[in-house]
Amino acid sequence: MLYYFFDYIEKNFDFPGAGLFQYISFRAGAAAVLSLLITITLGKRLISFLRKKQVGEDIRDLGLEGQLQKKGTPTMGGLIIIAAILIPTLLMARLDNVYVILLIATTLWLGLIGFIDDYIKVFKKNKEGLAGRFKIVGQVTIGLIVGLTLYFNESVVVREVKPATFSSIQVMQPESESGSKLEYHDVKSTTTTVPFMKDNEFDYSSLLPWVDKSYTWIIYTLLVIFVITAVSNGANITDGIDGLAAGTSAIIGLTIAIFAYLSGRVDFSSYLNIMYIPNLGELVIFCTAFVGACLGFLWYNSYPAQVFMGDTGSLSMGGIIAVLALAVRKELMIPVLCGIFFVELLSVMMQVSYFKYTKKKFGEGRRILLMSPLHHHYQKKNIHESKIVTRFWIVGILLAIFSLATLKLR
Secondary structure (H helix, E strand, O other), rough: HHHHHHHHHHHHHHOOOOOHHHHHHHHHHHHHHHHHHHHOOOOOHHHHHHHHHHHOOOOOOOOOOOOOOOOOOOOOOEEEEHHHHHHHHHOOOOOHHHHHHHHHHHHHHHHHHHHHHHHHHOOOOOOOOEEEEEEEEOOOOHHHHHHHHHHHOOOOOOOEEOOOOOOOOOOOOEOOOOOEEEEEEOOOOOOEEOOOOOOOOOEEEHOOOOOOHHHHHHHHHHHHOOOOOOHHHHHHOOOOOOOOOHHHHHHHHHHHHHHHHHHHOOHHHHHHOHHHOHHHHHHHHHHHHHHHHHHHHHHHHHOOOOOOOOOHHHHHHHHHHHHHHHHHHHHHHHHHHHHHHHHHHHHHHHHHHHHHHHHHHOOOOOOOOOOOHHHHHHHHOOOOOOOHHHHHHHHHHOOOOHHHHOOOOO
């Protein structure tokens, strides 16, 4: 909203400083600061309100050190994160941008599903919360919307550069280093980035060569549904000890912000030989608001936590990260970039599968880990949760650096 206001002020009144809002870097920085301030100021009031309403977490006794001390800690803190993301985005971003619209919709939709789950747990005293099938239906629904939008919306394009061979395309034709003319044209494409490969682009239309390309939208949409469901569930499982999910998400969000900034600029994308994606720059503003919200939430969620984000926060954060990765066409990098989420989710799947297999084969279930997800395994080994979180953050930072290194390592 402020973008349009100051754009109007600059054009009609030539107001000094109004032109700053034309710069994505300025609006991104302002969104981060505003998000951080909203989280810190709103957080204290919301925690007091939740305590007054007795919106506390009902902790199951898993035999973990210090676990029962957390009983009664306010939950639904994800409302703070959602507010701190959406308010700066609505103020600083261009609201006609398809990527921004998709991310706002994803945040609200998955936040609503998480809120219903938390509400059932807290007010209905049902520890199971919202039935898993309803969560999956909600995740599939938003995945379907995102997938179809990314495939069919005319604003979702990539820019291809070819030597000028015909004059039918009316575009700017700068000269290349060799002195020859270059043609730029925007095309609809299901191309994505394959990390560590020299020719690092892969088109989903060639995934099943025997299938007619007119059905590519089905393949792409199914992939989007899978990515959103997997990452949101991974974030949800990771949210098991104080500060882990919020800190890890902040690291991932900052990394994707860098990818979005580079892919959204002609000069950097040309220098790095990566896809230039028009209209992507606005995502940087959403990313910085997301990072600011996560860091601000850590003010209250770091050990010992004064508030838990609940499914309201974890499901929405995971969904946001998934859509961001799809928008910057880095979804194939998720196992690396979101390595913490991936390993946590994988640890649960392996533990459950192995337990069922051994129970069927030997008559008693056996476990790979002392407890899943992985962070509980380390808690069972009597490692303090603050140390576990710090070490997971360090691994997350290393994975982020490794992901950024793929820009040049091919």
